[in-house]
Amino acid sequence: MRKQTLRLSFASCLFAISQGVWADNFILQDIQVSGLKRINAGTVLSNVPVRVGQNFDDRMTGEVVNSLYRTGLFDDVALSRRGNVLIVKVTERSAIGDIKIDGNKTITDKVLLDAMRGGGLALGRPLDRAALAQFEKELQQQYVSRGNYSARVSSTVTPMDGGRSAVKINVQEGGVAKIRNVKITGNKAFPEATLKKLLESGPKSRLAILSTKDQYSKGKLVGDLDNLTAFYRDRGFLRFEVLSSQVSLSDDKRAVNINIDIREGDQYRVGKVDVTGTQSAAIQKMVTMKQGQVFSQRKMRETQKNFSSEMGKYGYAFAKVDVVPRVNEINKTVDLTFDLKQGQRTYVRRINVRGNFRTNDEVFRREMRQLESSFYSKESVEKSRRRIQRLPFVSAVKIETSPVAGTNDQVDLDVTVTEQSSNQFTAGVGYSQSAGILFNVGLTQNNFMGTGKSLSIAGANSESERKFNLSYNNPYHTIDGIGRGFKLYYDKTDATDDDTSDYLSDKYGASVNYTFPLGEDDSLRFSLGAEQRKITTTASSPDHVTDFIDGNAAEGIEAHGDEYTQFIGSMSYVNDTRDRTIFPTSGRRHSLVLEAGLPGSDLEYYKLKYSGSAYYPVTDNITAVMKGGIAYGDGYGNTSELPFFENFYSGGIRTVRGFEHNSLGPDDSSGDAKGGxxxxxxxxxxxxxxxxxxxxxxxxxxxxxxxxxxxxxxxDQDEIRYSAGVGVTWVSPLGPLTLSYAKPLNAEDDDEVQELQFSVGANF
Known part of the structure; x- marks a missing residue:
């Protein structure tokens, strides 16, 4: 506004001066422009609001000058007359030929360049010095709001060739002011220490090295005041208010003291609670606020939400729940009336799936628990969203309702998915003296040909190892969600390569499995297969391997031979409430598996395994994860122990990071890991x-x-190994890649340590 006022004043001055330039009106015969370097004359003439042949009078002077100034292309505009010719003399603004930003750390170059562009400062544009000065001011204010009170922002403009200028933004961020003390006054019902725990601002503990609690930020303080208000109003203090929040800065601008003055007011309790607008006993019972309880704003909102969700189950998609509070200042109570406005019962006309460029519509539609031509149910829509989100090839899903034009009882559901790669591809070539040339390749697709089915093919070949594996699974073998899968495999390996007990194994087999859904989050899986295995010992095979094969009368160990025909069955139960499969942020997953060599097999044994994981959102971007597992195996019938080749192993990137793969646990007679x-x-x-x-x-x-x-x-709890470290996982187009660096915390002298570890494929 000030800039425009200056231009008008300048134009008025020109108008006054013009009385001496031309004293009368004249017919404009020509317009000539001087002073141009980069801008062509046509641009100037198109912005002059007069044309040749017009009658030019004094009042047009200001109009011409203002019109040219508004283009932002000129620093100066002057008019003169030569006969009936209007002379327009301009001084062009230089164009921005280069922008450099120096000294910024907390705010990135990209953010600053975007902000400059929004203010009209960008490469190739005319340099507006007023806009540049405004940007400096706003940027410094931005740093101040972050607690950088000593921040300084300046700029320099350097001429370049071709009528251009280089702009350099110089930033001196200074240090963030540290919060020395927070003082809360006016509190009576709660001690100051309790209230301070609600704040994200304050002096930090000496042990909290990475904490930013003591870094002052205006935005963070506003959030703290909101937390205090919510805390009091959830405990019945309806009239609570923050009287003032004063921030005092030390002379060196490096320390901050915060004083918060509050007024608690009286505590109120719940009076009468009524529900209007429905006769449903089920909905009436959903009132969680009882007469005589301390009033809670949070519980009142929860009750409103419960009402809305419950009515949503019965098709009332646009139901509203208004609450009318009546405060009794004498008794210090609040009477509440929840007014339910059900609206029209709503049907779902059509479900539209969008964003699926790789996956067939059917894959998402079969996960929908909200059906077309049925009553709209918020609960069913949320179940649908969660089931689609848990598909391994979906990174995000959004379900929105849109009213159908011309009706008041129908909506369409728009399901928008964001797909992600769930493929894993591995390939490698290597060489070792013991194994010779090593070659392996593998491909896993969890969304084969966009059908939602999974297919995995893997193979490896070397002098000491030959492997082939083919597996396939269809999660919807039947329309009601029964899954079926197959597996074929051949595996000839030398266990020496894993630094475990030395023996040769040659096996092949096949299996079929079925998965039965028990509910939205529970499933039961059965598998049945057959396997043929042959074990060959070597000169370095340890005692427990040769004893299992040949027997040991002195130790009372029966011989089991070296070839086994096995019928292998398994049964597993899975409960999965995670919000997604890859990088879940909430929910749990529990898995219980019983695997056994069935009666009639050469070896009869069982393995019982439990694994569980839980995910807790700490913030919008940080998730706490807890995982655990326990497994036990033994023989039964004619088999006295768990076969050695079915042992469990520990150590490595999938169990205890920081230790060599499969290296933990008991050693065999040769000093190699034997598992347990x-x-x-x-x-x-x-x-x-x-x-x-x-x-x-x-x-x-x-x-x-x-x-x-x-x-x-x-x-033996003394044998538990611990490690701590950092890691990174990237879901790349070739599959999940994981890198970790871990330090063992209680390694023994004979433990094999490996601090840096890498794997393809990840356990989410």
Whole structure:
């Protein structure tokens, strides 16, 4: 506004001066422009509001000058007359030829350049010095709001060739002012220490090295005041208010003291509670606020939400719940009337699926629990959203309702999915003296040809190893959700390569499995297969391997031979409430598996395994993860122990990071890891976006603590190994890639340590 006023004043001055330039009107015969360098004359003439042949008078002077100034292309405009010719003399603004920003750390170049562009400062545009000065002022204010009170922002403009200028923004951020003390006054019902725990602002503990609690921010303080208000009003203090929040700065601008003055007011209790607008006894019973209880604003909102959700189950998509409070100042009570406005019962006309470029519509529609031509149910819509979100090839899903034009009782559901790659591809070529040339390749597709079915093919070949694996699974073999899968495999390996007990194994087999849904979050899976295995010992095979095959009369160990025909069955139960499969942020997953060599097999044994994981959102971007597992196996019938090749192992990136793969637990007579029939493991982890790479899709960092080991029958807590470290997982187009760095916390001298570890494929 001030800039426009200056221009008008300037135009008025020209108008006054013009009385001496031309004293009378004249017919304009021509317009000539001088002073141009980069801008063509046509641009000037198109912005002059007069034309040749017009009658030019004094009042047009200001109009011409203002019109040219408004283009933003000129620093100066002057008019003169030569006969009946109007002379327009301009001084062009230089164009911005280069922009550099120096000294900024907390605010990135991209953010600053975007802000400059929004203010009209960008490469190729005319340099507006007033806009540049305004940007400096706003940027400095932005730093002040972040607590950088000593921040300074300045700019320099350097001429360049071709009528251009280089702009350099110089930033001196200074340090963020540290909060020295927070003082709360006016409190009576709650001690100051209790209230301070609600604040994100304040002096930090000496042990909280990474905490930013003591860094002052105006936005953070506003959030703290909101927390105080919510705390009091959820405890009946309806008239609570923050009287003032004063921030005082030290002379050196490096320390802040905060004084918050509050007025609590009286505490109110719940009076009469009425529900109008419905006769449903089920809805009437959903009132959680009882007469005589301390009034809580949070519980009142929860009751409103419960009412709305309950009516949504019966098709009232647009139901409203208004609450009318009546405050009794004498008794200090609040009477509440919940007024339910059901509206028209709503049907779903059509379900539209969008965003699925790789996946067939049917794959998403079969996960929908809200059906077309049925009553709209918020509960069913939420179940649908969660089921689609848990598909491994979906990163996000949004379900929105849109009214159908011309009706008041129908809506369409728009299901918008964001797909992500769920493929895993591995390939490698190597060489070792013991194994010779090594070659392996593998491909896993969890959304084969966009059908939602999974297919996995893998193979490896070397002098010491030959493997082939083919597996297929259809989660909807039947329309009601019964899944079926197959597996074929061949595996010839030398266990020496894993630094475990030395023997040769040659096996092949096949299996079929069925999965039966028990509910929205529960399923039961059965598998039945047959396997043929042959074990060959070597000169370095340990005692427990040769004893199992040949027997040991002195030890009372029966011989089991070296070839086995097995009928293998398994049964598993899974409960899964996670919000998604990849990088879940909430929910739990429990899995209980019983696997056995069935009666009639050469070897009869069982393995019982439990694994569980829980996910808790700490903030919008940080998730706490707890994982644990326990497994036990033994023989039965004619088999006295768990076969050695079915042992559990521990150590490595999937169990206890920081230790060599499969290296933990008991050693055999040759000093190699032999595994055990009892396994325990646990992990506590925090997941977060990787600093400076938060925009990379599918990338997460973590800090973790691992614990675990394997045992022979008897558990010994002193043998549990611990490690701590950091990791990063990227869901790449070739599959999940995981890198971790871990330090063992209680490694023994004979433990094999490996601090840096890498894997393809991840356990989410």
């Amino acid at each position: 029939n009892l396994s325990l493991n646990a992990t506590a982890e925090l997941r977060f976006p990787v600093p400076l790479l938060s925009d990379v899709k599918g990338l997460k960092g973590s800090v973790f603590v691992d614990a675990g080991n394997v045992f022979e029958d008897d558990f």
